[in-house]
Amino acid sequence: MSQVPVTVLTGYLGAGKTTLLNRILTEQHGKKYAVIVNEFGEIGIDNDLVVDTDEEVFEMNNGCICCTVRGDLIRILGGLMKRKDKFDAILVETTGLADPSPVVQTFFVDDDVKERTKLDSITTVVDAKHVLDRLKDTHEAAEQIAFADQIILNKTDLVSEDDLKRVERKIRELNPLAPIHRTERCAIALDKVLGRGAFDLQRLLDLEPELLNPDHDDHEHSSDIASVSLSTKKPLDGDKITKWLQTLLAERGQDLLRAKGILDIKDKDERLVFQAVHMVMDGAFGKQWKDGEKRFSRIVFIGRNLDEAELERGFSACVA
């Protein structure tokens, strides 16, 4: 059974999510989309389906992990799968103030959702003019950026190039991995937004954080979210690294927003690739290392109050 890709659209109030949705839906794409929104705005195109919902976040105690999920999404996705017409993709718009964790975790913990759909990306729309202020007075704005697989930096026409660079530096502190697309009025090609496969482990071939372990003393820091990148050229012990990651996620999962890693495991010809959202981790052996290829291991953590030295120690102890 094929899985329908789901793009989660986050962004602070007024950043341009609705504009982006309208652009996506009005483009001549010949595809059929379902859009799950929180309020019927000026959305609704002939061939597509718009579903109105109330975000219902609840705690789910699933054996050893306890996390929050979106109950309404579980129900709506289940209902959509009963339709005769199948969708090419589903877009979920979250409210401006939403923490992205519950919506993302929904795709990892509910068996029915996992079977029928797959998360394609978390796409965050950022208002270039106001984001620095929002980062000062809210914590959701930082979380939405930290969670993103890609960022649409919108309203670039309203700020100077210098200001844009400042904004991009700030975004990079929170999230060194997500590509940033600069837009005016959210004008961006559809294929840049959809079909990213950001959660597809087999597409995780390289991790090149743009800003490596920035200086945490920056006075502009308004949130405690930052990233830590760890790497080594020495092969890792498979058991040790797995155990370390599991323990880390179990103990620090609340503070770890996202993690991605490509690992060179001793005596293995394939890369071990993984990614995690809070306490939920997904890992698999990926592409083979080529003969003569320079093998490496790299992990990028994005989270709150990360202790770089402690992470570095734990990681180093996993060298085979």
Added chain:
Amino acid sequence: MPKPKVTAGQQWRFDAPVVAIAFDAEGQGAFALGDGTLRTFTPGDAETQTVEAHQGATLALTAHPESGFLSGGDDGRLVHAVPGEAPRELLKVKSRWIENIAAAPETGLIACTAGKSVHLLTGDETIVFPHATTAAGVAFDPKGRRLAVAHYNGVSLWWTKSAEQQPKLFEWKGSHIAVTWSPDGRFLVTSMQESALHGWRIEDGANMRMSGYPSKIKSMAWDRRGRSLFTAGADRVVAWPFTGRGGPMERDPVQIGPARDAMIQIVAAHPEADIVAAGTTDGAVWFEEIGDPGTNFMMLNAAKIAALAFSPEGTHLAIGDEEGNAAVVPVV
């Protein structure tokens, strides 16, 4: 185990998933489909009649208290469909889906969920009962005078007489996604997101937790005497005892049917004999008499069984799957 295909009875291949099956009081059957239609049939006949009930998908189906069917859809409509007549809209809500319907033949009342609200149709008026979170399941008590609504953190009980009331709340932390009332009216059981059942004894609110399932319990059915609750969610049918004052408290369930490498999706109880039927994730359907080791086993197709229903006298079993395969087989 050999895998006999369905041979007896009638078979159809619809071009939309089967969502639900029901039989009305007169013995007519209906398949509710993901294309918004109902396909009504008479057991034994190869003909079906199409009722255009909804614009999107049909999401819920149950027998009308008098005749015909009640269906709900993602177009926000509650429809009364009588075979051979034009469907009649009973209710329409804006931008919400009608996902659950309950009907009480004893009082003629009809209730359905729409988002956080439950709409009670008395025939004269529509009473709306609000909840803090989505109403995920609805069931009448056996007398048709009280309504149980499953939602996040428990179940609300409403009297069907008036709109002006505070519901009685049975609380249990977590997301309750379906509810059923025991036929003697003494117990309520909900299915939970966390792959467990929760129960309450109505008289004192005593809690009972029924857990150990490997997957969500999507279907529950009471045996004809109300002595056991058959449940899906495991590789065999799990039957909880509801005799005695405590029901399943401190008692173990009984497992019924062949253990196979597939999960039970749907269960149904025969109305006149001690027979339970089950449909699985790999397209198998079986029914078996309790205590009799023989199982009537058949494969419909390879898709998940989505719905099962016995005809009112138990002469036929209707089957439907997520790919639109459907059958009505004689029960012998």
